Amino acid sequence: MVTDANLPxxxxxxxxxxxVRVVNVFKKYGPxxxxxxxxxxxxxxxxxxxxxxxxxxxxxxxxxxxGLRAPxxxxxxxxxxxVARNPDELKQRVGVTLQTAELYPKLKVVEVLDLFRSFxxxxxxxxxxIDFLDLGERxxxxxxxxxxxxRQRLAVAxxxxxxxxxxxxxxxxxxxxxxxxxxxxxxxxxxxxxxxTILLTTHYMEEAEVLCDRLAILDHGRILALxxxxxxxxxxxxxxxxxxxxxxxxxDEQLIVLPGVKSIKHDDGVTxxxxxxxxxxxxxxxxxxxVLGVEPANLGIRRPTLEDLFLDLTGRALRD
Amino acid sequence: xxxxxxLSIANIRSFVRxxxxxxxxxxxxxIFVVLFGLIFQGGNTSIKLGWVDLDGTSGPSGSTTLQxxxxxxxxxxxxxxxxASAKDQMKTGKLDAIVEVPKGYSAAVTAxxxxxxxxxxxxxxxxxxxxxxxxxxxxxxxxAGVLGAVxxxxxxxxxxxxxxxxxxxxxxxxSYLVPSILGMALMQLGVFAAIPLVADRxxxxxxxxxxxxxxxxxxxxxxxVMRLIIGIIQTLIIVAVGTALFGLQMTGSLLLLAGxxxxxxxxxxxxxxxxxxxxxxxxxxxxxxxxxxxxxMFLSGTFFVIDQMPQPLQVVARxxxxxxxxxxxxxxxxxxxxxxxxxxxFAVLVGWTAVCxxxxxxxxxxx
Numbered sequence: 001m002v003t004d005a006n007l008p009x010x011x012x013x014x015x016x017x018x019x020v021r022v023v024n025v026f027k028k029y030g031p032x033x034x035x036x037x038x039x040x041x042x043x044x045x046x047x048x049x050x051x052x053x054x055x056x057x058x059x060x061x062x063x064x065x066x067g068l069r070a071p072x073x074x075x076x077x078x079x080x081x082x083v084a085r086n087p088d089e090l091k092q093r094v095g096v097t098l099q100t101a102e103l104y105p106k107l108k109v110v111e112v113l114d115l116f117r118s119f120x121x122x123x124x125x126x127x128x129x130i131d132f133l134d135l136g137e138r139x140x141x142x143x144x145x146x147x148x149x150x151r152q153r154l155a156v157a158x159x160x161x162x163x164x165x166x167x168x169x170x171x172x173x174x175x176x177x178x179x180x181x182x183x184x185x186x187x188x189x190x191x192x193x194x195x196x197t198i199l200l201t202t203h204y205m206e207e208a209e210v211l212c213d214r215l216a217i218l219d220h221g222r223i224l225a226l227x228x229x230x231x232x233x234x235x236x237x238x239x240x241x242x243x244x245x246x247x248x249x250x251x252d253e254q255l256i257v258l259p260g261v262k263s264i265k266h267d268d269g270v271t272x273x274x275x276x277x278x279x280x281x282x283x284x285x286x287x288x289x290x291v292l293g294v295e296p297a298n299l300g301i302r303r304p305t306l307e308d309l310f311l312d313l314t315g316r317a318l319r320d
Numbered sequence: 321x322x323x324x325x326x327l328s329i330a331n332i333r334s335f336v337r338x339x340x341x342x343x344x345x346x347x348x349x350x351i352f353v354v355l356f357g358l359i360f361q362g363g364n365t366s367i368k369l370g371w372v373d374l375d376g377t378s379g380p381s382g383s384t385t386l387q388x389x390x391x392x393x394x395x396x397x398x399x400x401x402x403x404a405s406a407k408d409q410m411k412t413g414k415l416d417a418i419v420e421v422p423k424g425y426s427a428a429v430t431a432x433x434x435x436x437x438x439x440x441x442x443x444x445x446x447x448x449x450x451x452x453x454x455x456x457x458x459x460x461x462x463x464a465g466v467l468g469a470v471x472x473x474x475x476x477x478x479x480x481x482x483x484x485x486x487x488x489x490x491x492x493x494x495s496y497l498v499p500s501i502l503g504m505a506l507m508q509l510g511v512f513a514a515i516p517l518v519a520d521r522x523x524x525x526x527x528x529x530x531x532x533x534x535x536x537x538x539x540x541x542x543x544x545v546m547r548l549i550i551g552i553i554q555t556l557i558i559v560a561v562g563t564a565l566f567g568l569q570m571t572g573s574l575l576l577l578a579g580x581x582x583x584x585x586x587x588x589x590x591x592x593x594x595x596x597x598x599x600x601x602x603x604x605x606x607x608x609x610x611x612x613x614x615x616x617m618f619l620s621g622t623f624f625v626i627d628q629m630p631q632p633l634q635v636v637a638r639x640x641x642x643x644x645x646x647x648x649x650x651x652x653x654x655x656x657x658x659x660x661x662x663x664x665x666f667a668v669l670v671g672w673t674a675v676c677x678x679x680x681x682x683x684x685x686x687x
Contacts, residue, residue, distance in 0.1 A: 066531050067531070068527060068530055068531055068687070088533055091531065091532055091533040092533050096528070096531040096532075098524050098527060098528055098531070099524075100523065100524045102523045102524070102525070103523075103525055103528060104330060104334060104525065105334075106333065106334045106337040106338060107330055107333055107334060111330065111333065112330075114326065115326050115327065115329075115330045116532065118322045118323045118325075118326035118327075119323050119529075119532040119533055119534045120532070120533060121533075142337070158528075
């Protein structure tokens with residue numbers, strides 16, 4: 001198991017400089033430990049990801065930071081504000097999207113935006129929000145008539161109404177088609193370009209790899225690993241993976257003795273060989289298959305991913 | 321404040337764009353008013369006129385001549401009665417109006433007919449029920465028509481009609497029903513507050529709002545404001561239709577009526593919040609509102625007079641807040657009762673509101 005201790009400590013920062021500080025937070029729902037003692041910091045201007053399967057404690061963590069749930073114990077600080085002590089000030093300064101983006105189905109896009117603007121002391125002009133989120137054509141549509149992607153963009157627009165320094169996005173792309181997902185990724189990168197701090201949760205490895213500067217991998221309410229994507233993946237896997245469609249006649253005993261191979265996994269009809277000698281492994285593999293009179297299909301080499309990391313950390317694949 | 325106003329506007333917009341809500345709030349009570357109005361007033365095309373002749377004279381200036389003149393009017397059915405039985409029959413609704421010809425009528429007509437100065441016209445007295453505006457209006461038209469013919473346009477007139485009033489006993493069914501239906505409509509408006517609230521919680525709208533600086537009192541306040549505004553509009557529509565189509569006569573204080581509408585609205589909105597506190601889903605909230613609204617509708621004297629219900633049901637009715645709201649509405653709207661005799665109705669509604677808001681403050685879950 002990789003834990004915090006195995007990773008190099010981040011450079012120490014002066015207190016109060018972090019956008020988010022979580023220290024030793026616990027939260028139980030009845031007997032279930034939803035969050036089981038987590039600590040992490042998010043630097044200002046950073047995109048930080050909480051990655052994990054459903055039920056890992058991501059949403060509970062985010063909702064505690066948003067002031068929607070109280071922790072059983074531990075300290076939560078956002079933008080230097082103690083969440084437990086000063087929730088009103090916190091809510092003026094952060095933006096939030098929840099997992100479900102359904103909002104006032106019978107109100108029009110501009111009406112919902114104007115409504116939310118009235119909640120804050122400071123707000124951006126509605127037109128600027130509509131332009132930024134590319135909702136111009138749908139401004140007079142009722143929200144129930146929006147597509148999933150448009151609805152999510154409206155949810156992000158509502159999170160931006162008060163021009164917040166800190167934005168929490170809970171599974172922002174779940175349920176979106178690939179094009180809508182890409183456009184939301186662009187948007188998040190644009191927001192980072194404006195200097196906003198973003199904390200997002202996701203169970204998509206690819207999303208975390210594309211968007212996040214750093215991330216924490218959660219499972220069963222605990223942080224399994226914390227660091228930058230490169231740090232996490234390269235520390236854990238200096239190896240590369242060689243993968244091909246599973247060949248029934250090829251026994252694991254034959255594969256493990258191929259040059260460079262350290263371990264083998266079979267996943268959904270694909271065989272994965274982790275190796276420190278890609279050339280040697282592939283050469284050996286081709287020799288072995290030639291003897292059997294077959295050719296490995298879809299043969300490929302891959303740099304290890306978060307997917308591999310998660311599989312390795314938890315023994316379980318990360319799926320929707 | 322800005323947030324409260326904007327949220328109230330948002331609630332009203334959502335409400336107005338919801339056709340089902342519009343139907344139940346505005347069309348449903350009106351259908352009741354129109355339906356009952358037609359059932360109890362339609363088919364009653366002829367005016368039943370009681371004829372009390374205390375003079376009993378014949379000849380051109382005699383009282384029987386006047387009686388024939390009335391009998392000749394189309395749509396008027398005349399029955400000759402003695403004074404006491406005529407008044408009894410009018411009180412129980414068997415007669416719509418009474419014309420009483422006083423003793424000495426014939427002599428007075430003859431005297432007036434000479435045209436001598438200083439001689440007063442002969443009088444007849446017409447009894448009508450002021451709450452039966454439509455019928456009363458027709459009767460007055462008939463009387464004016466007949467006397468006009470008798471007087472032949474002569475000036476000064478030979479015969480004059482004096483109007484007198486008799487209060488009939490609760491028999492103006494529309495005067496009874498319109499306040500009842502208004503009470504029912506306010507009850508539904510309030511109780512139905514549960515459904516959108518539970519739906520908003522289920523869709524996480526409440527949670528999303530909770531992540532903004534909006535305070536909970538603003539959220540609850542905007543809901544109450546919106547429903548009270550709708551309640552007042554409902555009242556205006558129901559009273560207007562009752563008055564225009566069925567001769568409802570509003571006699572009471574408008575301020576008292578407005579107070580009752582607001583207080584009744586609050587009492588049932590708070591009941592709606594109690595439902596929302598215990599309904600986990602929108603569907604559950606839907607069935608719970610039905611379970612609550614039907615006994616209220618049928619046992620609170622909305623359609624049936626409570627005194628005529630079986631004893632056990634009368635006991636139940638005494639515990640229902642709608643009983644008191646409808647009763648107070650009837651008293652204020654139809655009888656013009658002032659506040660002081662109604663303090664108990666107001667007290668029941670205030671107490672009910674306080675208890676229900678207390679329960680919902682304790683048990684309502686925001687997420």
